[in-house]
Amino acid sequence: MPSESSSSPAPMPVRRALLSVYDKTGIVDFARRLTALDVELISTGGTAATLRDAGLSVTDVAEVTGVPEVLDGRVKTLHPAIHAGLLARRTHEEDQAALDEYDYAPIDLVACNLYPFREVIQDPETDLDTAMAHVDIGGPAMIRAAAKNHAGVGVVTTPGDYATVADELEENEARLSPGTRRALAEQAFALTAAYDRSIHGYLSGSGEATGEGSGPGEDLPNPYQVHLPRSKSLRYGENPHQDGALYGSPERFFEKLHGEDLSYNNLLDTSGALALIDEFRDAGPTCAILKHTNPCGVATAGTLEAAWQQAFATDTQSPYGGIVVVNQALDRATAEAIDEIFTEIVIAPEFESGVLDLLTERDRRRVIRHRAASRESDRLAVRSVLGGLLVQSRDPVLPPSTELREHWDVPTARAPSEQEEADLDFAWRVVKHVKSNAIVYVRDQSTLGIGAGQMSRIDASELAVFKAQKSELDLTGSVVASDAFFPFADGLEAAAAEGARAAIQPGGSIRDDEVIQAADRHDVAMILTGRRHFRH
Incomplete structure (x- = not known):
């Protein structure tokens, strides 16, 4: 933490501390060190119980406010007795007079961390009601109030800072330097900003708040915000x-x-x-x-x-x-x-x-x-470009084979055999992860040749054949997958010439009919998936 400047006014000692934490790591040891400095402890619910179980003397927030916790604990600290104690400026006589008038007392230190909203929404089974139940209200309000008034109040938002703060209090007669209080305030505002971004990101991406959108890209967040540690x-x-x-x-x-x-x-x-x-x-x-x-x-x-x-x-x-x-x-x-x-x-x-x-x-x-990645996690894919970011919905994991094949179309005279169909399914899953232009040859659930990242599809096909030949692998009886449509019949004919007996591709070319006719001439069964998988 930054040290106090020699020109800064002498800081006020910490006499009252409000401890209200979801993550109780280290809170008992921190509270003991505060108690040893004659700091009065104020606390809420589970935190107060934890401290009492450790033998510490604690004043319930309800005793300070004169109002019990209500709405199943949704309202605990939202009261003038708490927020006036945090926001009162120590050097303003009017603020101190207001505290005296209403019998409120200053709160000099806050230790607070928040409901684990980000962790909860990472579970794909979390529904909107569960997510909203983990939106903290009182915690961010206290943290922001203390951070706003960091000229007189210290705010600790992570257990990792407890020891450092306690050390400084013990070394400086229960005082925190202005530099430390400012550094803690910076961390506090970073925490609440990230917390709000997580909530916004969840709501804008959950489908609950965005509706169907009015056009392409309308269901993506606006604005796009991310705050990652x-x-x-x-x-x-x-x-x-x-x-x-x-x-x-x-x-x-x-x-x-x-x-x-x-x-x-x-x-x-x-x-x-x-x-x-x-x-x-x-x-x-x-x-x-x-x-x-x-x-x-x-x-x-x-x-x-x-x-x-x-x-x-x-x-x-x-x-x-x-x-x-x-x-x-x-x-x-x-x-x-x-x-x-x-x-x-x-x-x-x-x-x-x-x-x-x-x-x-x-x-x-x-x-x-x-760990098995959730098929619903990290919904958005983001890449930087000059002057900004490109954001898109992620190309999702393909569904199980029985579901995947329901959407296939067979435009050729010959349908694939059962073995060819299994190999086409396999090849389609692989080619989706090869950089475009991409061609993959497969036989018996095993790749034989992979052509990646070429400037033309015929180049990718030739590279895949070359790689197979280099490994002395025969392409006879194989299937071939293309991540995007064959723009001309020559790509399909080249694959047939190498021994491919079936092909899978999205379709959608203005020359699809020519490609289908070429497949029929070579007795190649072909699948049109209706969906391409470019990977730039």
Whole structure:
């Protein structure tokens, strides 16, 4: 905390403190130290009970206000006896006279934190009534009043500051310096601002308050506001000459168990890996290998080890230094197979006995436990552009296969076989996570060739074929997925020439009829999904 300037007036001692906290971490020790300084403690409900259970003397707020808590505790501290005590200016005779007239007394210190609104709304099962029940009213009012009058009042909003504040009070005859009170006020206003933004963000994104909107984009927040705490500073950004930091709470989705801190690029890759594997939450044993957020290979098989081997076979060169993610507990046999090459990050929901011991032998490797990402979480995707931000609704996880296939259209003379349909489903889930333009060849629930990020769709197709040939994989009997429509028949014909027997694409080109006719000429079954999945 900043120290007092030599030119500042002598601060007033703390004589009365109001403690009202939802998170009671450290509050008893803080209250004991205040009591040792002869500070009178005022408190509410559960906080008062906690302090009394610890043997401390506490005055109930109801005794100060002369009014009991009402509306199931929704109104406790909203009373002039509290807010006049907080807002009265210590150097204004009129304010002090008003306190005397109504028999109110100053409150010199507030320790307050708020109902956990942000944590509650992260649960996808939370409904509007539950969310609104966790909107704190009295807490923010007290915090803002104390922070407004920080010339005479200290306000502590996080348990992490209790010890520092108590130390200063003990060292300075129960006084807080003007610099400390200002620093605490800054934190207080940051807290209430973030709290209100969370509430606004929830209401504007919940569908309850926005209605159907009057046009494209009208259901997105207006204005768009975000206030996230800096979770950690990073060694650098995308490149060593760029600064980087992580904001928010990604620990909701994953936990690092071993290795160095995740870098900027590691975090991007991890986010991409979790988004991809979430498509296979309901599938059999599935393994995906990624590099620079693009999948190198993905497979679903009878065992996790077989899935790893098939995913790795797609591209045996690129996975070095990449990311491996699986959709079920990582077993010893699969871990040993992964360990044969250097893999920078290994991600699994759980690890069987002995697996962590093996994986943590390499100091340079990061090991992460992932939690199934909610299909409704982080509804908005945000990217910076020159002069502003682009905000869009996130491309959601595809539904289970039975539901997904209900929306497919088969325009070709031949419908896909049962095996082809399963492979098309698999390929569609993978191509959604490949940077555009994207082409993916699949057979038997395993990728064979992936073409990513090319300037034309035919280039992406040629790259996918080249990657398959480089890995000595035959495309005969495969299926092919395209993240957007084939603009010309040549892309479909090229896939057929390589041995593809079925294709999946959104459709929507003015030349769809030509592409369908080309598919029929080559006896290729084709699915039109009606929805593209660009990933720029």
